Amino acid sequence: MTKKKPDQVVYNEEKGKYDAALTPYATNLGAPAIVTDDVTTWKNSNISKVNHQFKTEYQELKAQYDKMMEQFEYNNLIYSAKFSFEPIVGAVYHLYKRGGGEPFLSLISPEECNWDFVGTFELKADKIWNRIDTPVDEEE
Numbered sequence: 749m750t751k752k753k754p755d756q757v758v759y760n761e762e763k764g765k766y767d768a769a770l771t772p773y774a775t776n777l778g779a780p781a782i783v784t785d786d787v788t789t790w791k792n793s794n795i796s797k798v799n800h801q802f803k804t805e806y807q808e809l810k811a812q813y814d815k816m817m818e819q820f821e822y823n824n825l826i827y828s829a830k831f832s833f834e835p836i837v838g839a840v841y842h843l844y845k846r847g848g849g850e851p852f853l854s855l856i857s858p859e860e861c862n863w864d865f866v867g868t869f870e871l872k873a874d875k876i877w878n879r880i881d882t883p884v885d886e887e888e
Contacts, residue, residue: 819876826869826877829853835871840880843867 758768758775768775773782826843829851835841841853844863851866858865868881 819878822867822869822879823877825851825866826853837871837873837875840868840870843869 758766758771760767774780829843831853833855835853841855842857843851843853843866844861845851845866846864854861854863858868867879869877870880872878
């Protein structure tokens, strides 16, 4: 019968030797207490930073989406407008609305007429209309 070793003695029964120096924790009575770190503050501050990052990325994506939808709406309006000429890439055109609300495209600038002006656009090489004037609601 083997004699039981005291608790402060680290003896590995399987290996048959003393291995206190190999343990990942302190084994003598004078060793400092094992205390786990409180990471709550670290987690909370990083959660806040990550949430801010996601919110910023979301706002950037939303701004890009809003800009794309505005461009889509203007392109849809121009392509459904009346015009009796083939627009030239790089040329500037003006969009107006008739009394009944029907849109039409013209080469005549707003200073030369008194029609209901919608906006000034340029046709790009990719056949997308780009607004080159500032909308009235964005000037404020």
